[in-house]
Amino acid sequence: MRKRLVVIVLILILLGNIFAPIEAKATTLREYEELLEKYKNELNSTNNQIYISRQQLEEIQNKIADTERQIKEAEDEIVRLEEEIKKNNEEIAKKKEESKALIEYYQISNGENIYLEYAFGAESITDMIYRMSIVEQLTDYNDRVMKELKELIRQNEERQKELEQKKIELKELQEELHQEAQKVKGDISSMAAMIPDIKNQLSNYENRVNYYRRVGCQPDDEIGVDCDRGNNAYGFVRPVTGNYWISTYYYWNGYSGHKGIDYAQGCGNPVRAVANGRVYYVGSNKDVYHAKMILIVHNYNGRKVFSQYTHLSGYAVSENQDVEAGQVIGYVGTTGWSTGCHLHLEMSVDVGWDYNSPGNYYSSYVSHIVNPYNYVPND
């Protein structure tokens, strides 16, 4: 008998565990402090990354300038060698002419004696022989000089080839460096583009943390439940602004009627969070209207308040994102069971759409639906 009782109690405990509502994570001050810290770190590390990337870019640009200088040097050297080759060729031609002239004189002097005096102005045979040997020495000398010049030209041409090759390599290196610089520049601009968003989040959480500390919240207090009860920093606001009209009001008796307020407005107009809160769901799988919807959880006056935005054309937030009252979360649409552009705003207290009512959530949820005008400004 006692054994059976124990078994029943155990079963009840197990059942109790299975069907116990799954509470989504509470928003505590500590959580906001951690988020604040997270964005502070993110801002610091992004700024550091940008700083490092800028230094890298500077190094790359210095290298580019260095290759530029080296290319210029190679080009100057090629021109200088060209000039030298030209000069040496001219020198060779001159030496050739000189030797040719000397040999002509020599031949003349060997042939006809009559031209001997005319050719060399020699005063005696000894003098003549002497002068002939000079001719030989001079042509030998010229041959040697020409040979040396030709060798010099060969060396210069070789050096030119080397320099042309070096130039090609430097240009390739330069191209690589330019690409690297482009990549780093891209990295810098995408990181810089992230900064405003991080700063935004940072100041958002900074404001929250400062505010909740000021009103006496402790780190483990759940905001709006354990502290800051009924003292919403920004209050409730309308989910749409500008020109709109109420196409259907709230009339719900717990099982039939219209569960929310329909704000008729052109598709694409911004839809705003009615109060500070955390986005619990974004999508079209949960909605009984088969529409695109967003569900936000607010902690207010010691209880959880839920706002649901339906028939949206698009989203501007993602799940688990903290939002401020009046922040744009999506856009008016006519998705799902809808006959025109409008926003259907539905609100509930304690139990939200699938939030803490797993299993047969629809039936456990509908009895918690309230008139949104209990919170948002009436029209």
Ligand SMILES: [Zn+2]
């Ligand atoms: Zn509606």
